[in-house]
């Protein structure tokens with residue numbers, strides 16, 4: 001009976017209860033996150049915002065099961081992450097989460113295609129007979145179908161970022177965590193990437209992304225603003241932008257510019 | 263993760279640093295190379311000794327002058343003149359269980375026939391010698407007791423000596439001249455060849471070619487060639503293998519008595535049976551092999567430490583890569599496997615190259631030095647297995663270090 005109410009109300013994918021993260025460095029303890037409590041439900045599309053150093057990446061690392069909380073609880077799909085061992089955490093990262101790092105973190109001297117194949121290589125419960133095909137599709141989705149065999153040092157910053165995004169979504173994760181996925185992209189490409197995220201989100205994938213740009217945050221459904229490790233604003237997006245429409249507008253605008261006689 | 267994928271990752275990582283990989287492998291290459299070479303030498307020598315013993319004859323016992331047991335192992339250089347024909351006669355008369363007895367004197371001389379000349383080993387013996395040493399005739403006949411009595415100038419020639427002198431032509435009936443040696447002013451004595459022996463062969467890479475010989479009556483050899491009354495040794499053939507120890511005891515008692523050796527004094531002769539000879543020979547081989555094998559193991563250990571060192575460097579260098587792999591879902595054991603496979607790949611490749619090197623070295627030793635070598639499949643398998651073990655053993659610590667990294671720390675590593 002509680003099962004049925006849960007499914008309708010939606011058990012949160014992410015539940016943070018008074019989460020703290022303190023970095024114990026030599027002299028000074030850095031309190032990067034100090035008491036964050038939020039629920040994020042399935043199908044949400046959240047922009048995590050805030051000034052530099054406000055604790056966004058720290059939060060993302062915790063959400064991505066890469067780092068552990070100092071205090072508080074993190075329930076992922078109802079599972080207390082702090083009780084999992086290293087293998088179980090690895091499996092969760094592999095199967096449930098797609099992570100786009102702030103610094104891309106691509107394997108050097110390894111082609112775009114192979115970078116994207118990596119998560120499938122470590123998949124334990126699913127076996128992929130079509131790794132190359134799936135990786136190619138993911139790269140095509142982010143507009144890199146023609147750069148499959150390029151190594152990271154032969155890709156621009158924006159292209160590397162898109163490889164990182166392709167890698168995050170190739171395993172069909174339920175949750176995508178992206179730390180400034182549009183940080184290195186021009187506005188048109190940024191909107192295209194937001195289009196990709198919106199499409200994935202429509203398919204039911206929960207997305208949490210960090211961004212500094214207010215207009216990019218407008219493409220999401222919910223904005224959370226942090227300051228000094230605390231959540232200061234948490235509101236739903238009212239005038240949501242849709243990537244497809246915006247791209248259409250851009251196209252019309254550029255055509256209009258071309259029509260102006262010089 | 264599939265094993266194959268792990269192998270591919272390991273190979274790629276190694277190919278990225280070819281020079282380093284090769285230098286790292288050197289230790290293992292030389293270790294395994296040395297191992298294969300020593301084992302090949304040892305096996306080759308062992309097989310050769312076995313062949314020599316086998317060609318010697320059946321149930322053979324040898325008596326040398328001098329006590330070699332006390333002076334360490336050495337063969338065929340009896341300088342003491344303790345053995346005489348009287349000993350041979352006494353053995354014939356008194357020792358039970360002996361089928362054949364023959365005295366033996368030997369020398370090495372220049373022999374000439376027609377325009378050809380060759381240096382060959384000359385053995386003086388009684389007719390029983392042919393039976394004891396299992397010589398068979400290809401042509402002609404053995405000399406007889408009559409020839410011994412008359413100290414006839416007749417000879418039975420071995421296959422190699424015959425080939426050297428007559429180049430495949432008929433030897434029987436020919437006359438060869440045997441030089442008298444330096445001391446007697448360089449004259450020579452004619453011998454008529456009355457028999458030619460079948461080749462014993464089986465002496466590839468051996469110390470000596472048994473077929474390069476001339477066998478003559480011992481009387482002729484002692485009186486006409488060597489001018490001596492002492493024997494180099496006595497050859498015996500026992501009736502069965504079982505009686506050998508009993509014959510040995512009888513021989514010792516008899517010879518001590520005839521040589522008047524009292525109570526506590528040591529023998530002035532040495533009795534060896536065929537299998538004793540085999541053991542003595544192979545025990546020298548074994549000592550040698552242990553020594554060289556030790557060298558091989560030390561160099562393999564050094565090679566292993568080299569691998570460990572490079573793997574530790576590699577883990578540090580690739581900390582970030584490890585972090586990325588873990589962030590994407592690699593379990594600690596996937597990382598462990600990756601680095602372990604890398605280490606094993608290094609040591610195995612080194613092992614395979616080392617096996618090649620060892621086989622090459624063995625071939626060269628056989629070709630250039632004429633040392634017998636034999637590279638057995640077992641030796642190759644053991645060497646390969648050993649290099650795998652070296653890889654696992656020395657690769658484990660670095661691999662575990664990699665596997666125990668914390669993903670977030672590894673990702674932040676600069």
Ligand SMILES: Nc1ncnc2c1ncn2[C@@H]1O[C@H](COP(=O)(O)OP(=O)(O)OP(=O)(O)O)[C@@H](O)[C@H]1O
Pocket residue numbers: 023024025030031032050051052053054055056057058059102674
């Ligand atoms: N490994 C660490 N050790 C010590 N302090 C750290 C560590 N990582 C982050 N911090 C500190 O924690 C605070 C939050 O850092 P975080 O990286 O989460 O910020 P951010 O919001 O992602 O900033 P940016 O927008 O610049 O990426 C900062 O003050 C930072 O100096």
Ligand SMILES: [Mg+2]
Pocket residue numbers: 056057058102179
């Ligand atoms: Mg950050």
